[in-house]
Amino acid sequence: MLYFVLKSLHIISDIVWVGGMLINAFVIAMVPPTIRTGVISALRSYDRRVTTTALGGAWLFGIILAVWYGWYTTGWFGFKFLIVVMLSALHGMQSAWLRRMEADPHLDPPAFVRLGMPIVLVSVVVVVLLAIVKPF
Known part of the structure; x- marks a missing residue:
């Protein structure tokens, strides 16, 4: 039962986090x-x-699942994990560029952020495939 609760909290956090990143990307x-x-x-x-709260939840519940069930x-x-680190870094870059663009609306961020x-x-497609199929 606890496994399903943790997995649900992890997936809910992931959905909210990814949705927020997509909104950020659209605005940028x-x-x-x-x-x-x-x-x-x-x-x-x-x-x-x-x-950002959802990002923290995704990390927290994901790490708990990985450690408790030996997936690490x-x-x-x-x-x-590598893809999630990359997405976390991208979220940080998005947040930083939103702050800069709020101060100067004519700034254009680098292509990676745009x-x-x-x-x-x-990234989400790859992560979901890895988590479901567990190919290696």
Whole structure:
């Protein structure tokens, strides 16, 4: 029973975290400079309260599951862990660029941050496949 509760909390945290990252990526890539300040101010508040909390939950519940069930020694988990570290770093970059863009709406972030949507979506597909199939 505890396994299913932890797994559910991990998946819920993942969904909220990924949703927040996709919203961040959309605003960074698509919102024109003329309206950036107001949109980014609201988004930064949401990002701090909801997305970052979900990121913490995903890490917490994921690490608990990996340690309690011994997955940390498997190859698929190592690859999944690497992707999650990359997504966490991307979230940090998104947050930093949102802060900078709020201060100066005419700044344009580097391509890696602007291309957040496809990076997040492809990463999620790979992570889900690794977690379900456990290929190695």
